[in-house]
Amino acid sequence: MSKTFPYAYIRKKMTPIAKAQVPIMCKAVQYGLGVFSGIRGHWNAKDKNLYLFRPEDHFRRLEEAAKITGMKLNLSYPKFLEIITKLIKKNKAKEDVYLRPTLYAASTKLTPRFDNTDDDLAIYMISLKDYFSSSDGLNVCVSSWRRFDDDAISSKAKITGAYCNSALAKTEAINNGYDEAIFLNRDGNVCEASGANIFGIKNGEVWTPPLSANNLNGITRRSIIELFKNEHDLKVREENFDRSMLYTFDELFFTGTAAKVTAITSVDQRKIGTGKAGKTTKKLINIFTKITNGELEEYKKWLTPIY
Ligand SMILES: Cc1ncc(COP(=O)(O)O)c(C=O)c1O
Secondary structure, three states, rough: OOOOOOEEEOOOOEEEEEOOOOOOHHHHHHHOEEEOOOEEEEEEEEOOEEEEEEEHHHHHHHHHHHHHHHOOOOOOOOHHHHHHHHHHHHHOEEEEEEEEEEEOOOOOOOOOOOOOOOOOEEEEEEEEOHHHHOOOOOEEEEEEOOOOOOOOOOOOOOHHHHHHHHHHHHHHHHOOOOOOOEEOOOOOEEEEEEEEEEEEEEEEEEOOOOOOHHHOHHHHHHHHHHHHHHHOOOEEEEHHHHHEHHHHOEEEEEEEEOOOEEEEEEEEOEEOOOOOOHHHHHHHHHHHHHHHHHHOHHHHHHOOOEE
């Protein structure tokens, strides 16, 4: 179970979580107008430090999301990091955490329009270990819901309202007894999951859908692509693949801030590989855990210590 930390940041102040509220009339509630980010921090007991994973990359994506939607962030990265550091210290966090910064439209005007009259950055924190109910391997399905096209709602910005698409797919998957859903896009190619990117391994080659597939430009995704290059001298094939190919991979796994690296062991009741987490996937989980915990010197470049 995850716990919520007692303080959040809202309206430029550290505020007790119970008082960190938005009005029912605001555009964030009425129309889902907001862009958000999710950042993990891992507690290293030996170093007595909390390491944030690639916070500047998360900030840059939030900044781009604000630009795409036309929202006003009005904040530099150093100031963002200062606020996050202050919040973590105020909450005395010495465990694994997940931070959720959201730039939301607080304007209460009636029209669904990004009018910037009151865009505000709010951040709350929870403790978070595993996001999925099983870390051994997931039984997933292909969703009957399609991923929206980038020219309908930007897939490169984490837009709060756009997660209705994810919620429809995830709810359907859970109701049908699966752990997660995989979206196809309008072209019929594999896109991503409700909140994670996807990779497949077949005949020693690693595949992931390209960024033109209407998926999110995942920060974990790009870290994994770099890891394959550095650790295995393997160039990941960022290419489209269809549903048939999805079923025939030797290994499949999701990547994401919440999802970390999680093996997929079946899709639509078809076993992937042996039906257990694959060898390469297991190795990747192992190295990625060490990296995020701050145990590998050469990857400390991805970490920002808080204490
Ligand atoms: C739809 C979607 N795709 C992919 C991801 C993975 O992105 P990242 O690795 O940056 O967390 C996320 C999570 O943020 C997501 O919500």
